[in-house]
Amino acid sequence: MNGPSILLIFVGLFLLGGAVSFWKQQMPRGVIALLGIGAALSLLAGVLRLEVWS
Incomplete structure (x- = not known):
């Protein structure tokens, strides 16, 4: 896992919680x-x- 994917998943979970x-x-x-x-x-x-998909 790389940085941008982790950041996007974290932001998505934060918005979902909101x-x-x-x-x-x-x-x-x-x-x-x-x-x-x-x-x-x-x-x-x-x-x-x-990077699992590639």
Whole structure:
């Protein structure tokens, strides 16, 4: 695993935790959706950058 992939996975997990926290606080759904999309894209980019696939 290299640095950028670890960073992307960490950021994705951080955003996912924020989305879950905002959902529990019953924040607006648009904010939760935006955080969820950002988390999914960041996690996907981090996983695809792993050297396992090449």
